Amino acid sequence: MNGVVIGGTRSGVGKTVATLTVVRALEAAGHTVQPAKAGPDFIDPSHHTAIVDSTRGSDGSGNHGRERPSRPSRTLDAWLEGIDGLRRNYARGDGDICVVEGVMGLYDGDRSSTAMVAEALDLPVVLVVNASAGMESVAATAVGFERYAAHADRDIDVAGIIAQRAHGGRHERGIREALPDDLAYFGRIPPQSDLEIPDRHLGLHMGDEAPIDSETLDEVATHVRTDRLLDVAREPPEADLADPEPAREKRIAVARDAAFRFAYPATMERLRARAEVVTFAPAAGEDVPRADGIYLPGGYPELHAAALADGPALATLRDRAAEGVPILGECGGMMALAESLTTVEDDTHEMAGVLPAEIEMCDRYQALDHVELHARESTLTANAGDRLRGHEFHYSDATVGADARFAFDVERGEGIDGDHDGLTEYRTLGTYAHVHPESTAFDRFVDAL
Numbered sequence: 001m002n003g004v005v006i007g008g009t010r011s012g013v014g015k016t017v018a019t020l021t022v023v024r025a026l027e028a029a030g031h032t033v034q035p036a037k038a039g040p041d042f043i044d045p046s047h048h049t050a051i052v053d054s055t056r057g058s059d060g061s062g063n064h065g066r067e068r069p070s071r072p073s074r075t076l077d078a079w080l081e082g083i084d085g086l087r088r089n090y091a092r093g094d095g096d097i098c099v100v101e102g103v104m105g106l107y108d109g110d111r112s113s114t115a116m117v118a119e120a121l122d123l124p125v126v127l128v129v130n131a132s133a134g135m136e137s138v139a140a141t142a143v144g145f146e147r148y149a150a151h152a153d154r155d156i157d158v159a160g161i162i163a164q165r166a167h168g169g170r171h172e173r174g175i176r177e178a179l180p181d182d183l184a185y186f187g188r189i190p191p192q193s194d195l196e197i198p199d200r201h202l203g204l205h206m207g208d209e210a211p212i213d214s215e216t217l218d219e220v221a222t223h224v225r226t227d228r229l230l231d232v233a234r235e236p237p238e239a240d241l242a243d244p245e246p247a248r249e250k251r252i253a254v255a256r257d258a259a260f261r262f263a264y265p266a267t268m269e270r271l272r273a274r275a276e277v278v279t280f281a282p283a284a285g286e287d288v289p290r291a292d293g294i295y296l297p298g299g300y301p302e303l304h305a306a307a308l309a310d311g312p313a314l315a316t317l318r319d320r321a322a323e324g325v326p327i328l329g330e331c332g333g334m335m336a337l338a339e340s341l342t343t344v345e346d347d348t349h350e351m352a353g354v355l356p357a358e359i360e361m362c363d364r365y366q367a368l369d370h371v372e373l374h375a376r377e378s379t380l381t382a383n384a385g386d387r388l389r390g391h392e393f394h395y396s397d398a399t400v401g402a403d404a405r406f407a408f409d410v411e412r413g414e415g416i417d418g419d420h421d422g423l424t425e426y427r428t429l430g431t432y433a434h435v436h437p438e439s440t441a442f443d444r445f446v447d448a449l
Contacts, residue, residue, distance in 0.1 A: 001034060001090075001091070001093055001095060001096065001097065001098050001235065002096070002097050002098070002230075002233035002234055002235050003034075003036075003090070003097060003098035003099065003100060003121065003123045003233055003234070003235070003236065004022075004097075004098075004099060004100070004123055004124055004125075004126050004159075004229055004232065004233050005038070005100045005102055005114060005117065005118045005121075005123045005124065005125045005126065006018055006019045006022060006099060006100065006101050006102055006125075006126050006128060006162070007102040007105075007106040007114045007115070007118070007125045007126065007127050007128065007145075007158075008102055008104070008105055008106060008114075008127070008128045009105055009106065009127065009128065009129055009130065009141060009145065010104070010105040010108075011104045011105065011108075013105075013128050013129070013130050013164060014128055014130070014164040014165070014189060014195075015101055015102055015128050016044050016047060016101060016197060017164075017189060017195050017196075017197070017212070018128045018162050018164060018189055019035070019044075019048065019099055019101040020047060020048070020051050020212060020217060021189055021217060021220050021221050021223075021224055022099050022126075022162075022221075022224055022229065023035055023048065023051050023052060023099050024051060024217045024218060024220075024221040025187075025221035025222075025224035025226050025229075026097060026099065026226055026229070026230075027052070028218065028221055028226075029226045031095070031096055031097050031226075031230075032071075032094070032095040032096050032097075033052055033071075033095050033097055033098070033099055034052075034071055034074065034093035034094055034095030034097070034098040034099075035048030035049070035051070035052055035071070035073040035074070035098070035099055035100075035101070036048075036073055036074040036075070036076050036090065036093065036098055036099070036100040036101070037073055037074070037075055037076065037100070037101050037103070038076050038077065038100055038101065038102045038103045038112070038113075038114045038117040038118075039075075039076075039077055039102075039103030039104075039109070039112060039114075040075065040077050040080055040112075040370070040390075040391040040393075040434065040436075041075075041103065042261070042262040042264075042298075044073075044101055045072070045073030045074075045075065046073075047197070047212075048073035048101070049071070049072050049073050051217070052071050071093075071094050071095065072265035073265070074089055074090060074092070074093050074098075074265065074266070075089065075264050075265070075266065075436065076089060076090060076100060076117050076121070077112045077117070077391075077436065078111070078112040078116050078117060078120055079111035079112040079370045079389055079391075080112070080370075080389055080390060080391065080435070080436040080438065080439065081436050081438035081439070082438060083120045084239070084240065085436070085438030086117065086120050086121070086438075087120065087121065087236055087237060087239035088239045088240065088241060088438070089266055089438065090121060090236055090239070091236070091238075091239040091241055092241065092266070092269070097230070097233055100117065100118075100121075100123065102114030102117070102118075102125075106125065106127065106145055106158075107145075107148065107152050107154070111370040112370065115149070115152065115154045115156050116154070118154075118156045118157075119154050119155050119156050120236075121236040121237075122234060122236055122237060123233075123234055123236060124157045124158075124159035124232045124233070124234060125156055125157065125158045125159060126159060126160060126161070126162055126186055126229070126232075127142055127145055127158055127160070127161045127162070128161070128162050128164050129141050129142055129161050129162070129163060129164060130164050130165055131163035131164060131165055131166040131171070131175055131188070132164075132165040132166075132191060135171065135174030135175050135178055136174070136178040138161070138163060138166075138175050138178065139175065139178035139179045139180070139183070140178075142158070142160070142161045142179065142183050143180060143183065145158055146158040146182075146183065158183070159183070159184055159232045160179070160183045160184030160185060160186050160228070160232070161175075161179070161183065161184075161185065161186065162186050162187055162188065162189065162224070163175050163185075163187070163188040163189070164188075164189045165189065165190070165191040166188035166189065166190065166191070167190065167191065168188070168190070168223075172188055175188075184225075184228050184232065185225070185228075186224065186225050186228055186229055187223045187224035187225045188223050189220060189223070190220060190223065192216070192220070194212070194213060194216050195212060195216065195220065197212065243273065244270060244273050244274055244443065245274070246273065246274050246275075247274045247275050247446045247447070247449065250274070250275040250276065250292045250293070250446060250449045251275060251276045251277075251278060251290070251291040251292050251293075252271055252275050252276070252277050252278070252291055252292065252293045252294070252295060252446070252449070253278050253279075253280055253288055253289050253290075253291035253293070253294045253295070254268070254271065254277055254278070254279050254280075254294075254295045254297070255279070255280060255281070255282055255294075255295070255296045255297065255313075255333065256279040256280070256281065256297075257280075257281035257282065257283045257284055257286075258283050258284075258299070258300065258303070258304060259282060259283040259299050259300055259301045259303070259304040259307075259308060259332065259336075260282070260283075260296055260297050260298070260299040260301070260332060260333060260336075261297070261298075261299040261300070262297050262298035262299050262330075262331070262332065262434065263295075263297035263298075264434075264436055264437070266436065266437050266438070267297075267436070267437050267442055269437075270437035270442050270443070271295070271442060271446070274442075274443070274446045275292075275293075275446055275449070278291060280313070282308055282311055282313035282314070282336075283301075283304040283307045283308055283311070284307075284311075285307070285310075285311045285312070286311070286313065287311075287312040287313055287316050288313050288316040288317060288320060291325070292325070292326075292449040293325065293326040293327070293328070293445065293446070293448075293449045294317065294320060294325060294326070294327040294328070295327075295328050295329075295333070295445070296317075296327070296328070296329040296330070296332070296333025296334075296336055296337065297330055297331075297332070297333055298330045298331035298332040298333060298434055299331075299332040299333075300332060301332045301333075301335050301336045301341060301351075302332075302335070302341060302343050302344075302361050302396070305341050305343060305347070305349040305351075306347075306349060308336060308349070308351070309349040309350050309351070314336065314350075314351055314352040314353075315352075317336070317337065317352040317354060318352045318353055318354055321337075321352070321354040321425065321426045321427070321428045322426060324426055324427050325427065326380055326427045326428070326445065326448050326449055327354070327426075327427070327428040327429070328380050328381065328428075328429050328430075328445055329355075329428070329429070329430040329431070330430075330431055330432075330433070330434050330435070331392070331393075331394055331431070331432050331433075331434060333430065334355065334357075334398075334423065334430030334431060334432065335351070335359045335396060336351050336352055337351065337352045337354045337355045337428060337430045338351050338352070338353075338354075338355050338357040338358065338359045338398070338430070339351060339353045339355070339356065339357060339358055340358050340359065341359045341360075341361075341396075342358070342359065342360040342361065343361050344361045344362070344363060354425055354426070354428050354430075355404075355423045355425055355428065355430045356400055356401035356403055356404045356423070356425065357398045357399065357400045357401070357404065357416070357423060357430075358398070358399045359396050359397070359398055359399075360396065360397050360399070361395055361396050362395050362396065362397055363395075364395065365393065365394065365395050366394055366395060366396065366397050366414065367392045367393065367394055367413065367414035367432065368392070368393045369391065369392060369412070369413050369414070370389070370390070370391050370412065370413070371389070371390050371391060371392050371410065371412050371413030371414075371415070371421075371433050372387060372388070372389050372410075372411045372412040372413065373387065373388045373389075373390070373408035373409070373410060373411065373413075373415070373421055373422065373431075373433060374386075374387055374388075374408060374409045374410075374411050375387070375388065375407060375408055375422075376406065376407060376408060376409055377407060379407040379408075379422060379424060379429050380427070380429040380444065380445050380448050381429065381431075381435065381441035381442070381444050381445055382407075382408075382441065382444060383444070387411070388408070388433070388435060388439055388441060389435070389439055390431075390433035390434050390435040390436070390439065390441075391433065391434055392413055392414060392415075392432045392433050392434070393434075394432055398416050398417070398432075400416060400417060400423065404423060405423070405424050405425070406420035406421065406422050406423060406424070407421075407422030407423075407424050407429060407431075408420060408421045408422040408431070408433075413433070414432070415431075415432060415433070416431075416432055421433055427448075
């Protein structure tokens with residue numbers, strides 16, 4: 001599958017809008033597009049999936065996880081997955097062309113920058129440049145980003161630009177004519193207020209909550225040169241796609257609703273490849289189905305704390321934990337397994353009470369980084385002595401009890417208390433870290449059932 005990477009000069013330059021526009025333009029030209037995202041983000045991929053697939057639901061869009069999108073956006077992160085894992089995840093996509101949205105500025109990030117992802121996949125970079133107040137300077141910016149690759153020791157090909165917030169006519173001609181011959185002009189995104197994605201709780205709106213109007217995207221997509229994009233698109237190096245070994249007669253219950261929506265598509269694929277997966281919607285009042293193991297992904301339990309407290313699922317989780325059923329909670333999942341959750345409005349709700357922690361929401365984020373954990377003991381996602389890579393992004397703070405037991409020492413990141421992560425009780429594990437299946441954490445989880 002050929003592909004291109006949509007990189008940016010900086011965060012906030014409009015990579016997401018440019019990516020959605022390119023996807024729309026390629027689909028209008030008759031192509032099946034596989035979207036992807038560089039970095040560990042969950043929000044931008046929701047917009048990608050909403051654009052390419054009308055049957056979105058299993059990513060927590062409010063349909064209680066009953067339907068699965070056929071082409072969910074893939075997560076491509078060299079730190080979470082390793083180079084081989086990143087290539088495998090890309091190769092498992094479904095389409096004739098892949099459009100990869102970058103993270104931050106092209107070269108930003110010490111663990112998995114957009115440039116690192118482009119280099120690992122040997123894909124050309126289409127640079128999104130803010131053209132609102134320039135013409136020749138837009139070209140100069142692109143030339144600088146192209147030449148900086150050698151200085152940064154990155155073997156990447158900056159193939160050309162998309163001019164963000166560019167008018168037509170003289171403005172567009174001036175940008176196009178100022179570009180040197182080795183940098184292509186792939187089109188423009190006009191300066192329209194209805195192309196902006198508004199801020200929301202913990203970041204941007206999810207794709208199903210505030211999608212950009214389809215007719216607007218269709219109109220903007222006419223300004224994209226799909227012929228030139230297709231000319232430069234390339235296929236990455238071949239990846240080893242060995243199938244995971246199935247686990248016989250194991251059943252995993254996965255929370256999938258508005259409160260628990262942050263699970264990578266590759267995670268769900270890996271779990272379904274190795275076991276029977278049944279989803280449930282705790283925030284909608286559904287109880288936990290009988291299963292050999294339970295997975296609670298991250299999400300927004302704080303926005304649904306009252307519904308969770310009033311429903312049957314938390315009490316059932318408490319009972320299942322006491323029975324010794326393996327339960328894995330990541331970030332929001334860990335919060336639901338704690339004793340209580342206090343919102344920014346200072347409302348406190350009783351949670352499952354499995355893990356000895358009280359959770360309080362804060363006005364600003366408490367952690368945002370790639371993380372590396374060292375397993376102090378064997379646990380659901382790692383053997384003793386293993387190192388596990390992931391990422392953390394949360395606005396909550398956890399106050400743990402004096403009897404708290406941790407499974408991991410934190411070697412990079414914040415974890416739960418600055419030094420440790422992985423609260424354990426019974427056969428339950430709760431972490432602030434989100435991990436990818438290429439880390440082998442979910443294989444270990446299935447093996448522990």
